[in-house]
Amino acid sequence: MSELALFGGEKTRKTAYPAWPLHDERDVAAVADVVRSGNWGGFPYPGPQTRRFLNAFIAMQGGRYGIAVMNGTITMEVALRAAGIGWGDEVIVPAYTFQATASAPMMAGAIPVLVDIDPDTFCIAPAAIEAAITDRTRAIIPVHIASQMADMDAIMAIAARHNLIVIEDAAHAHGAVWNGKSAGAIGHFGSFSMQSTKIMTAGEGGVLLCRDEEHAWRAASIIDCGRPHDPAGQIIVQGGNYRMTELQAALLIVALERFPAQARQREDMANYMDEALSEVDGVRVLPRDRRLEKRALYRYTFAIAPDDFGAPNDVLERALLAEGIPCLRGYDPMYRYDLFQPAASRLAVPSAFPQYFDYTKTRLPVTERISGREGFWLDEAIFRAGSEGVDEVVAALKKVQSALRRDPTLADRISAL
C-alpha cells in the first residue's frame, strides 16, 4: 500500500472534484436581462424576478407563503420576530450546528438554549428538547443537518403539547422530504440559505417559508423596512432592509430549473455511497429513517468508530484532505465554537441573563462524541464526479485505515502536524 499523500505519497484523487456553483450561459443571460431592465434591487418588494422565484420555490418545496431575503440567518431572526418572540424568551437549538442557528435568536433578543443531538442523524434529539422546556420556552429551531432531517413528527408533537413555535433551519435541506412533507414546510416557519456553498445558490440569499398568513405579513413588513404587505395595509412591524435583490432571484430561477436533475444524481450517488461505505471497517453508515423520503445531500454525513477505524475524525480529516477528498469533521459544540460569542452580547451582561451563558460545566455527551471523535462529512462535489468519485473516497478511506493499522504511532503523528 502506498504512502499517505500527507507524507509525500501519491494522492488517491489526482484531479479536483467538480467546482460549485455550476453555471452556464443561462445564468449569464438571466443576469444580463435583469441588468438591462434597470430593476436590480429588491425595492419595491417583491420585484418580478423575486415573485417568480418565490412561486417556483414554493411549487417545489411546499409551504404556503414565501419571503425572499438576503441570507439564511436573517430568516430565523425574522421568523422569531414575526412570531412575537424576543427579549429574554428561550429558544431551544441543537448544540451541533452552524453558529447562525444560535446567533439568530440572540439578534432577536432571545436566549438560545443548547441541547444534545441524536447520534443517528446528528440532528436535535426530541428527548433533549422535552427536557429543556421551561415556562420561558417559546420556540424550537431544529436543524436538518447535511443529509439528514430531524424527527419532525416528534418535534411537532412536543411543540403542540407546549404551545411552541417551530422554525426549521433548512439551510441544508432544499428538496428534502420527511413523511410526505417537504423540509421547511412542516414547522410554522422554514428557513433556507442560498449562500454560495448551498445546493441552491445565488452567492447569498435566503427564503423564509411561513405557514400562517399573519406571520407572513409580519415577516414581509419586517424585511421591507416596516412597510405593510397585507391586503388591508394594516400590519406594520418595525423592520429593516433585508430584501433579496432581483439579480439574486434571477440566478435562483435558473438554479431551480437545474435542481431536480441534480437532486436525483445526488440521491443515486448517495445510495451508492451507503453501500460502498458499509464495507469499510470502523465506518458507520447512518441508518436511513424510512420517513426520510428524499435526502437533500448538501453534505454526506457518516460516523466512524475511532477504535476500529484506527483514529478519530480530526486525524481522518487531515489524511483524507491530503488524499484529495473534500471533507470535514463537522462543527464544534456550540458552547466551544469560536464564532459563537454570547459574552459580547447585551443579553449576557450582569443586569440581563448571564446565567444562560456560563458554559463552563456544559457537557452534551452525544454532541461531544460526534463533534470530537465520530462525525464525518463529505463534500457534495463527490457525487457530481459519479461513481468514480465515490470509489475514490472509499479507496482513500481504506488507504488511510491500512496505514494506521501498519503504524500504531501514525495517528499521533498526524495529530501533531
Ligand SMILES: Cc1ncc(COP(=O)(O)O)c(C=O)c1O
Ligand atoms: C445550518 C445553517 N443554518 C444557517 C446558515 C446561515 O445561512 P447564511 O449563510 O445564508 O446566513 C448556515 C450556513 O451558512 C447553516 O449551515
